[in-house]
Amino acid sequence: MISEKTVERLSLYRRILCQLRAEGRESILSHELAALLHGKAAQVRRDFMQLGYSGVPNSGYNVRRLIESISDLLDSPRMQGAALVGLGHLGLAILSHFSGRWRQLAIRAAFDTDPAKVNRTHHGCRCYAMDDLAPVVREQNIDIGVIAVPAEQAQGVAEALCRAGISGILNFAPVRLRLPDTVYVDTVDLTMSLEKVAYFARQRVSARHQANTAV
Amino acid sequence: MISEKTVERLSLYRRILCQLRAEGRESILSHELAALLHGKAAQVRRDFMQLGYSGVPNSGYNVRRLIESISDLLDSPRMQGAALVGLGHLGLAILSHFSGRWRQLAIRAAFDTDPAKVNRTHHGCRCYAMDDLAPVVREQNIDIGVIAVPAEQAQGVAEALCRAGISGILNFAPVRLRLPDTVYVDTVDLTMSLEKVAYFARQRVSARHQANTAV
DNA sequence: GGGTGTGAACGGATTCACAGCA
DNA sequence: TGCTGTGAATCCGTTCACACCC
Structure with missing residues (x-):
């Protein structure tokens, strides 16, 4: 609507x-x-x-x-929870960005394959092993997934999130995810954004140059 | 065009x-x-x-x-260079994401106010003090700026980048930058993206529920 | 037959322009 | 007078549909 x-x-x-x-x-x-x-x-x-x-x-x-x-x-009338998968720099950036800012929407759990990160708290958020994804998502009533893993793993992670019952995904991996359309997906593609800025920056430069020479 | x-x-x-x-x-x-x-x-x-x-x-x-x-x-016929301002988690994520991947477009310099980060190399990219922004941008022929600083500092950084002669900005701070329209600006707003996903995820859930009860 | 290239139709989002109201 | 709410017009991106070509 x-x-x-x-x-x-x-x-x-x-x-x-x-x-x-x-x-x-x-x-x-x-x-x-x-x-x-x-x-x-x-x-x-x-x-x-x-x-x-x-x-x-x-x-x-x-x-x-x-x-x-x-x-x-x-905002949701009941609290909405999100799960973050991938605790590299990007994952940490996202965590610190969202930590404790909203009441109606919070990242409740993080997941990573790195044993050094699992079972510890990062920016106030507990990190679990990937195997725990489904149970944690269900227990904590999480319905949004945030994907911050390398491109190769993104599709697999997305499918796992779907199986766990999530209904929306915010994807930072540079891949077009193939998922049933019962889940809403938004992809933030850094490479694409930078290439776009580079292209239009060049256009502006030549436009500026043109304007100068036109006078 | x-x-x-x-x-x-x-x-x-x-x-x-x-x-x-x-x-x-x-x-x-x-x-x-x-x-x-x-x-x-x-x-x-x-x-x-x-x-x-x-x-x-x-x-x-x-x-x-x-x-x-x-x-x-x-791609630009001549190399295009980018400068990254802000080496928090987000800045590091961006740096590692783009490090050494493209020949025609590379992040050539990073800037931060933290003395512990300045004059060191991060993901193969040298970090300078903010005061060096203008000279480094000019010397390295940089024409794109990437802003990864907190919201409060973003406008100031953007203006500094413009003064240094940049023509395109990729902004990750949750602020609408006010700049002359000779520079192209694209803003990637994490908060907005997450709120959008949260909203449409809810819609999908109710749509699914509706479909189930309709049968 | 099964593609591509493209004018024409469509649709959604934005903007205009003005009626109605404090 | 100077704003809001909104039908109508416009703009722009997408999709259709078909001529043309291998």
Whole structure:
């Protein structure tokens, strides 16, 4: 019902709104929020329309209520747990990034094949052996998997997570996962992102050069 | 001229094609490639059309030539260099991910404020103090910046990179950077990605449940 | 026959533009 | 007056469908 793009923006709105609230701001206009997001005011209004939250003409949106409204949509009524597989640098980065920040969504367990990491706590999160994946996922009521293992192992790990009953995966391995479409998959591909930046950076350079010579 | 989405896919095509080449595969049909990408054949053909590379009816595309053709577009004729700012777990993850993998695009220098990291080599990459950013960027002919610092410092780092003359930024900090539009910016937002997965994972669960009860 | 290349149709997301309201 | 909510228009990416070629 609500589109992927809209959900992404709602997540960003919420983050910005929380900052504003912390600064004591009580209300905000659509075009102010748009400016902060590099978007257009109409888009902001349409997103909130989908949310079902209404603002007030001339005084805008109430920051606190808007945050609540977005949270009603984005957060699960019951706690959602995530499992992280792979405790290399990337896994550790993810762990420290998410450690203890959200109440409604937390990484509850980590998994790795390295015996030196297993049965220890990293950034406040216990690391288990891969064999324990299914039981731990079930016991801790985990329904999201985060994959931070090398490309070769990603497909296997993804399948194991699915068998354990997970319903969403955030994948950092540079592979297109083949999974039943009962699970939602989002892949963050660092290589692709860097190549994209490299390409468009070059375009900007030549555009700049062109503009200079055109004058 | 060529869209962002298309560039993303070209990057993925190339990776898959390189694997195929390594396996000794000489040619491939549009619908085979589409299947590997979870896309449609028409899309693949259209992407290659934009590239200006033509296949042959009934025998498809020559793998080696196609890779060359994509590389002509994506890779810079002269080497492109990148600078990484922030050597926390995320920075190290990025460094090890990209270390020595590409000839046309490499991370040439890293920067951090921590004196324990400065003037040492990490994953084959020298770490400099932040003060050296501008001179090193200029000397090493770097035109891409990768930001892997905490949110609070990201804007400042981004501005410093711009002043040093960079033309593209890959940003991992959860902030919308405000920069002149002469630089291309792509932000990879882990928090947003995870929240998105969490949301759609929930939707899948209820969809599954609905399907079960509907029968 | 079974591919490719591509104009045309489609669909979803964004933006415009304006009615309605404080 | 200056904002919000929203139908209508527009834009852009994707997909269809078919002419053309091996």
